[in-house]
Amino acid sequence: MAPKYIQVKQEILSWIHSSKLQPQSQLPSEHEMSEQFAVSRQTVRQALGELVQEGWLFRMQGKGTFVATRDRKQPEDPRTIGVVTTYISDYIFPSIVQGIESKLSRQGYKLLLSSTGNDPEQERQCLEMLLSQPLSGIIIEPTKSGERNPNLNYYLTVENRQIPYLMINARYEEMDAPCLRVDDEKGGFLAAEHLIKLGHRRLAGFFKTDDMQGILRMKGFVAAHRKYGVTLHPNAVTTYRTEEKNELPLQRASELLAMEAGERPTGWVTYNDELAVRLLDIVRSAGLSIPNDLSLVGFDDSFLATATEIKLTTIRHPKEELGLRAADTMLSMIEEKGYREEDRQWIIPPELIVRESTGPAPGNVG
Template identity: 80%
Template sequence: MTAKYIQVKQEILSWIHSSKLLPESQLPSEHEMTEQFGVSRQTVRQALGELVQEGWLTRIQGKGTFVAVPGAKLPENPRTIGVVTTYISDYIFPLIVQGVESRLSKEGYKLLLSSTGNHPEQERQCLEMLLNQPLSGLIVEPTKSGERNPNLSYYLTMENRRLPYLMINARYEEMDAPCLRVDDERGGYMAAEHLIRLGHRRLVGFFKTDDMQGIRRMKGFVAAHRKYGVTLHPDAVFTYRTEDKNEGPLQRAKVLLDLVPEERPTGWVTYNDELAVRLLDIVRSKGLSIPADLSVVGFDDSFLATATEIKLTTLKHPKEELGRQAADMILSMIQGGDPLTRNHEWIIPPELIVRESTAAFHKEG
């Protein structure tokens, strides 16, 4: 069980990191905190003493305890970069991290890595943990970037401390933080265009919409239909959230594959390769074949795209190269440019990789 003084200390740090307490602002009195936390005065004093020693707080004789000016006791460049991703050990994320680390290590920087599991509360915990450390900068993949950001106060704290940070793959729409990402809308457009040019007219798109990547890919999918004058049926776009990714799309796929051949879709565009590969199993279970009965396009060109019996047509995500570019950008922000560069988006064009999972549509009979 965590000692009471540590719980008090962590709560006060949370106030500081979320800007509930700003630099040079005064803390409540020891008596007030004793009542607020339901602990002894000695417990409060122990927590405050450690925070003073660590440089987060400062005491002024006869006046009270105040939040210290950020970085007052930190080295000018701690040479440590924090990296927050939604996941670490699976899919494309190890290669992104590898790209970041390979570039940073050459410049003598250490990497401090954490992941959110794509949960906002875990993101808050990651940010609090990292803001406790002496950092030179931060690279963040937002958690559920398609929804309201409940951790905005922590990013504002970073800006108030003039801590350089860069978002990758997406950014929160309510912020104008610098961002490095793939052109997801263009990718969604290219995926649908590829199938339309192959003669497919009954397409379905599966998109995860609690992040901006999925929203943009869906927009591109819709835009391609409009460009080519192809009717987009109301049920041609299936959306889901992270929590439903293991069930929702699969259930929808089964319903679509049970339609009569004249109504069954002939092409699918999926949010990513991971979903595409899972849907391939559903197609096989229905006695259908790819691409003879159904063409499928993924996204990311992950290792999964070539790990299956049918090699997957997909849009390429640069992964390791994106990691290296992100490292170069955060180093530039630290070493020379404005650490709070606003509204800069560096957008990488996608590349269509055509493999065995797509083919020209041939009308039966």
């Protein structure tokens, strides 16, 4: 555990980063804070001293301690971009980061990378860390964008400090930041349409709905059924949250596979390739084959889509392209002190990649 004065220091910093304490506002007295934190006044004094030395606070003789303005601690040209994604080292994220880095490094910028693990508390910690650094801008993938944003005050602090920022893959509905993303709704539509055109009339969908990507993919999946007049059975859609992704969809897949052949869904659309690959094992263990007994569609066209013996039909996510465009947009925001209206919502058309995991519905071959 960190020393007590460090804990006090970090708490005061969180007040500043969340705008609980505004620039020029006065802190409580050392006596009041020592009681609030249940520590000695010397501990409080040590924490305040470091914050003053680092430029977060300043003292006025006979009046007290106050929050410094941004100009007191920010250099004119930090040349550093904060990049926050839900994950960094796996799945599609290395390609996104590579696209961002390749462009920004050529322009003399450094990246400050962090990830949230799709956990709002970790997102808060990332934002606090970034707000403690001199930054030129922030590129961020929202955490659980399908739910209420508990870190709104930190984003408002970013705006109040006039730090350029943009979101990738999704956007919190309450924030008006520029956003670069794939058309997830259209992607979900294309996946279901592909199976319907192959003759499948009993489809199942698996969607993670604590982020907007999953919500929109599910919306497109439902829309395809409506367009083609295909009945969507109430128990055909499985929704789950990040914390449930390793168990709930697999459990539901096993239940679907245990149904009678005439009732079992013959085409599955999954939230992403990662889940699709895991479901392959469930299908094999049920003694069924892909695509003869069941067709499977992933999403993202990640490296996993071609890593198994059965190559996945999937929806392409423009990973590196999105990273490059994010870097370009960020540079425009920094250099032009704003962003172009066309960059407010840059939506990339999805592309269906057909491989071995989909085929005609059983009984429709020929």
